[in-house]
Amino acid sequence: MNLSTTLEDVQATAARCLREARCTYGPWPENHPLCPMYWHEPSFTFSGGGYLFIVSALLDKKIDFNQSITDFAFSCTGCMACDSNCNIIRFHEPYVDILDIIRLLRSEAVKRGFIPEGVAKKMYDKVKKTGDYGKASSLKLPDKISSDKADTVVFAECSHTRTQKDICEAAVRLLEKIGSPISQFAERGCCGSTLYDFGFWGHLEPLAKAHWEKMKGLKDKTFVFINPHCQEFIVKRYPEILPDYSSINNQHISQLLADAFKKGKLKSKKTDKVKVSYHDPCYLGRGLKIYDAPREVLASLDGVEMVEMVRNRENSFCCGARALGNYVPNLSEDTARERIKEFEATGADLLITACAYCKDNFQNVMPGKDKAKVKDLIEFVNEHT
Amino acid sequence: MATKTMRIEREIVSSERETIFQELRKAIGAEKVRDDEITLVTYGRVRHGFDIMWPFRKPSFVVFPETREDVVETLKIANRHKFPVTSVGTAPIMLGTTEGGIILDQRRRDRILEINTDSGYAVIEPGVSFDKLTSALRGTGFKCSVGTMPGPGTVLGQALSRGSQSFSTRYLSLVLDLEVVLPDGTVFSTGSSHFDGVGSHLRYGPYPDLAGLYTCAYGAMGVITKAAIRIHPVNEAYRIHFAGFDNYSDAVDYVKDLINNNIPEHTFIWNWHMYLTWPLSPSDMEAVMPQILESDFRKPPEGTPYNLVSSFLSGYKELVDAYEKVCAKVAKKCHGRVLSDEEVEKRFPATLAGFRQQYGDYSYRESVHWSKGRFAGWYVFAEPKDMKEIEKFAVNEFSKFGKAINPVNYYSHPFDFGRSILLRIGGFPNPDDIELRKRISKKFDEMYEMALKRYRAVPIRPIGSDRAGTYMKVLRSIKKALDPNNILNRDSGLFEEGEL
Numbered sequence: 001m002n003l004s005t006t007l008e009d010v011q012a013t014a015a016r017c018l019r020e021a022r023c024t025y026g027p028w029p030e031n032h033p034l035c036p037m038y039w040h041e042p043s044f045t046f047s048g049g050g051y052l053f054i055v056s057a058l059l060d061k062k063i064d065f066n067q068s069i070t071d072f073a074f075s076c077t078g079c080m081a082c083d084s085n086c087n088i089i090r091f092h093e094p095y096v097d098i099l100d101i102i103r104l105l106r107s108e109a110v111k112r113g114f115i116p117e118g119v120a121k122k123m124y125d126k127v128k129k130t131g132d133y134g135k136a137s138s139l140k141l142p143d144k145i146s147s148d149k150a151d152t153v154v155f156a157e158c159s160h161t162r163t164q165k166d167i168c169e170a171a172v173r174l175l176e177k178i179g180s181p182i183s184q185f186a187e188r189g190c191c192g193s194t195l196y197d198f199g200f201w202g203h204l205e206p207l208a209k210a211h212w213e214k215m216k217g218l219k220d221k222t223f224v225f226i227n228p229h230c231q232e233f234i235v236k237r238y239p240e241i242l243p244d245y246s247s248i249n250n251q252h253i254s255q256l257l258a259d260a261f262k263k264g265k266l267k268s269k270k271t272d273k274v275k276v277s278y279h280d281p282c283y284l285g286r287g288l289k290i291y292d293a294p295r296e297v298l299a300s301l302d303g304v305e306m307v308e309m310v311r312n313r314e315n316s317f318c319c320g321a322r323a324l325g326n327y328v329p330n331l332s333e334d335t336a337r338e339r340i341k342e343f344e345a346t347g348a349d350l351l352i353t354a355c356a357y358c359k360d361n362f363q364n365v366m367p368g369k370d371k372a373k374v375k376d377l378i379e380f381v382n383e384h385t
Numbered sequence: 386m387a388t389k390t391m392r393i394e395r396e397i398v399s400s401e402r403e404t405i406f407q408e409l410r411k412a413i414g415a416e417k418v419r420d421d422e423i424t425l426v427t428y429g430r431v432r433h434g435f436d437i438m439w440p441f442r443k444p445s446f447v448v449f450p451e452t453r454e455d456v457v458e459t460l461k462i463a464n465r466h467k468f469p470v471t472s473v474g475t476a477p478i479m480l481g482t483t484e485g486g487i488i489l490d491q492r493r494r495d496r497i498l499e500i501n502t503d504s505g506y507a508v509i510e511p512g513v514s515f516d517k518l519t520s521a522l523r524g525t526g527f528k529c530s531v532g533t534m535p536g537p538g539t540v541l542g543q544a545l546s547r548g549s550q551s552f553s554t555r556y557l558s559l560v561l562d563l564e565v566v567l568p569d570g571t572v573f574s575t576g577s578s579h580f581d582g583v584g585s586h587l588r589y590g591p592y593p594d595l596a597g598l599y600t601c602a603y604g605a606m607g608v609i610t611k612a613a614i615r616i617h618p619v620n621e622a623y624r625i626h627f628a629g630f631d632n633y634s635d636a637v638d639y640v641k642d643l644i645n646n647n648i649p650e651h652t653f654i655w656n657w658h659m660y661l662t663w664p665l666s667p668s669d670m671e672a673v674m675p676q677i678l679e680s681d682f683r684k685p686p687e688g689t690p691y692n693l694v695s696s697f698l699s700g701y702k703e704l705v706d707a708y709e710k711v712c713a714k715v716a717k718k719c720h721g722r723v724l725s726d727e728e729v730e731k732r733f734p735a736t737l738a739g740f741r742q743q744y745g746d747y748s749y750r751e752s753v754h755w756s757k758g759r760f761a762g763w764y765v766f767a768e769p770k771d772m773k774e775i776e777k778f779a780v781n782e783f784s785k786f787g788k789a790i791n792p793v794n795y796y797s798h799p800f801d802f803g804r805s806i807l808l809r810i811g812g813f814p815n816p817d818d819i820e821l822r823k824r825i826s827k828k829f830d831e832m833y834e835m836a837l838k839r840y841r842a843v844p845i846r847p848i849g850s851d852r853a854g855t856y857m858k859v860l861r862s863i864k865k866a867l868d869p870n871n872i873l874n875r876d877s878g879l880f881e882e883g884e885l
Contacts, residue, residue: 012816012817014435015434015435015436015816016434016816017434017435018434018535019431019432019434020535020537020538021492021537022535022536022537025516025537028516028519028520028536028748029516029519029520029523029746029748030520031514031516031517031520042449042492042493043419043424043447043449043490043492044427044428044490044492045419045423045424045427045428045447050423050427052435053426053427053430053435054423054426054427056435057426057427057429057435060435060437060441062426062429062441062443063422063423063426066422068421068422068423069423072423327423
């Protein structure tokens with residue numbers, strides 16, 4: 001899907017939905033509920049198919065575009081469980097992901113001036129005012145490892161929250177411990193991921209173009225990403241929206257860490273025994289299919305015992321962070337609570353994730369004394385090496 | 386007259402809408418009653434797909450009962466206000482809904498209440514899907530009957546709409562016992578559990594078989610809130626046997642012979658378009674579909690049997706070994722040939738994988754091809770010798786549409802030990818080609834007429850009450866007694882005219 005795609009372009013895809021709610025749960029025989037909206041409010045409406053029906057209904061003039069549709073469109077958590085489990089939509093031309101159709105619906109809402117109140121509105125106001133949603137990262141490589149000639153480039157993502165800053169700082173310390181030369185790609189603007197997800201497509205192309213202009217000079221190097229949202233967007237969406245894009249070698253930092261442990265460049269400290277459970281972030285897992293590397297990293301740490309939550313890997317349950325609409329009240333918080341309940345059932349001491357949004361959302365619903373139970377993989381590895 | 390009556394009723398509906406809404410919320414809880422525009426619109430077409438061929442009927446409310454009492458209260462309120470109610474399951478249903486009415490979506494009632502492995506039945510709520518039940522049955526030594534429904538489909542929806550699963554070789558109807566709620570709030574069971582403390586092991590008691598009244602009634606006679614359905618023991622050994630035939634007549638003779646000798650637990654006749662495309666994975670689809678889409682379904686390529694018969698053989702290992710030999714003997718007698726596992730694996734790997742899924746773990750996951758177009762199917766029952774003629778007739782009629790509806794998939798299987806044979810033949814027209822789809826619908830109506838007159842073929846779904854004579858008259862009398870205000874599935878299904 002590109003940025004000029006219209007609702008009419010996805011009409012055939014939307015009409016293929018057979019209304020079975022297959023998009024809401026994982027594979028047989030476990031059949032785990034995976035769609036947070038459907039889990040929260042079991043109804044055809046609150047499934048991937050519900051969105052497809054709304055698109056069809058808009059095109060068939062059975063409903064007018066309004067604020068409710070906007071709130072509805074922004075309420076999806078964007079976990080991609082629908083796209084992973086529907087065995088109809090993704091196998092038939094034209095190939096359009098259900099989540100992309102939801103993003104398109106958001107984009108249409110934004111075009112019409114409908115923006116949900118709250119985070120989305122603030123985001124939109126900033127984008128409208130500055131043409132960007134970027135914020136400088138605190139990532140600064142130590143001279144010892146910094147080299148413009150290095151084959152590896154670390155992609156410095158925007159840093160909107162304290163969590164993201166902390167994760168970036170821990171990443172720098174880890175890169176220093178590994179000691180291999182590395183260069184840094186630091187562009188102050190948003191790569192476009194957030195704008196794409198939330199339908200602010202009008203401002204997206206110039207940002208993506210600016211990024212790519214700088215990135216393409218480095219395209220023979222391997223890009224290492226800390227935030228899976230940026231990585232997923234660049235490797236999957238730049239090809240669709242930038243005509244001159246050519247593929248880049250890319251890695252998530254968990255893959256770099258796993259490799260560093262294997263090569264003996266990173267060594268675990270001797271620490272007390274700790275039991276951890278790993279939460280697969282949606283964009284790293286279902287988005288990029290990176291499931292093993294974070295687990296390999298955890299397995300490389302002395303004293304760390306890994307226990308899986310019932311829903312894991314491609315059948316992971318979302319943290320709920322990216323639900324910005326309020327059509328389903330408390331969806332974001334309740335989703336996080338549901339996942340924490342699942343974590344608690346494992347008996348693990350720590351909940352490890354690999355995405356700042358997940359960490360923030362889990363911590364937001366936890367009582368103060370428990371917040372320290374949630375850690376990002378990078379911070380956790382930094383503490384244990 | 387009918388139109389006038391309906392219009393008056395709808396005006397009443399409109400004026401009482403708010404009152405009913407408040408009563409429903411008070412009775413069963415606000416969170417179970419939705420009237421927001423987005424919910425109503427997404428329930429405006431409940432047949433599968435947002436298909437502009439089908440009427441768009443926006444309900445006034447969608448109710449999500451969580452208990453039987455929620456259903457009882459909803460029906461009592463609706464009945465008091467003479468307000469239409471349509472009960473639906475999770476997956477596609479065969480009917481439309483009533484404009485401005487209540488849709489009762491029982492998907493939240495999805496508990497498996499009992500798996501009785503002594504008698505062989507499972508008691509389930511209406512929202513239980515095949516995926517859920519087949520999963521729960523694993524390790525119990527029991528299975529569902531071989532499915533033809535997608536995993537997310539509700540077991541009860543399949544059982545009550547009498548999908549072809551219910552017509553399989555030995556299994557007969559899925560339904561043993563139903564718990565029914567009538568519009569006035571009366572609750573009763575149709576099978577043995579109507580006696581206090583008795584389980585659901587027996588469909589037929591000392592009284593008339595009321596479960597039959599609720600099968601293919603499409604919710605018009607009452608709302609089902611619980612069901613006991615038949616489950617079957619998993620035998621010591623099983624094998625899937627394949628035999629190929631150059632014509633349908635020989636394939637029918639073969640399956641009749643096998644059934645009359647108590648050989649297969651389950652058997653299907655497939656045409657070559659279907660057995661090559663039915664459960665295809667996307668990559669297989671890309672490899673196979675282009676050729677299928679361009680082919681004439683009447684003329685398979687050299688070496689590809691026109692029909693494949695799959696037979697599920699099960700029992701003690703010694704018996705299965707013997708059954709296999711019998712199948713080979715009978716195939717030869719009927720001018721067919723046995724296809725070895727190796728040959729099937731080599732030539733139709735996806736087909737074999739699909740069979741293994743169905744027979745091996747007794748589950749059925751939706752195959753991807755259903756969305757190639759909007760499936761248009763024609764289904765009839767007939768006696769074996771008549772069905773041989775009907776197959777030729779149907780194939781000839783379908784061929785008139787040319788490649789536009791490829792793949793043309795049909796399957797056929799004996800029901801009730803071969804007393805009757807089902808043929809389901811369908812194509813996949815482009816969903817956007819409304820003109821073609823209208824032509825197909827019209828053609829199907831003509832074909833049903835002709836098949837009934839010429840070949841004594843009974844349609845699987847109602848084709849107009851005028852053809853059913855006094856049968857419909859009696860049904861209307863029963864409907865009036867059970868649902869005097871005609872609130873249940875008023876505009877669709879059994880009594881399509883909208884009034885009794």
